[in-house]
Amino acid sequence: MNRVLAHVGLGSNLDGPAMQVERAIVELAAMPSTRLVRRSRLFRTPPWGLSQQPEFVNAVAEVETGLAPIELLGELLAIERRGGRVRDGVRWGPRSIDLDLLLYGARSGREPGLELPHPRMHERAFVLVPLSDLDPDLQIPGRGRVGDLAAAIGAGGCEPL
DSSP states (O other): OOOEEEEEEEEEOSSSHHHHHHHHHHHHHTSTTEEEEEEOOOEEEOOOSSOSSOOEEEEEEEEEEOSOHHHHHHHHHHHHHHTTOOOOSOTTOOOSOEEEEEEETTOOEEETTEEESOTTGGGOHHHHHHHHHHOTTOEETTTEEHHHHHHHHOOTTOEEO
16 A cells, blocks of 8 residues: 655634644544654634634644545544534535644645645645744645745744744
């Protein structure tokens, strides 16, 4: 079985956000055919999109997995459901837990329900700051080095907890 390094973005701004993110990281480590390699620190980040909501806690985890991308995404969505996430169609709204598959090795492409790398990750400090904390030399296919991308957009109010 081929194993791939994948990166998962985690965020929460409801129901004890730091606890929600920590719980989800534990669940990532328990996924089938997957092991947690490392994770970033937790960061307090301002809301994005809808500004009238509580601040977020964000992090990034690196996992080594034998799951295919769509299988991995299914596991991430299951962790969200167990964490109380309800996808009600409100975009960028408050949430108990949000997990995004950011990178799956160097894979680029689309399939139903999934685009890799995550299509807007290079524009968002709440992703780039924790990802740079984890590995500033990581390359985002088609975009460049994480540390350079993070420096170009700035911290955007992201602060380590």
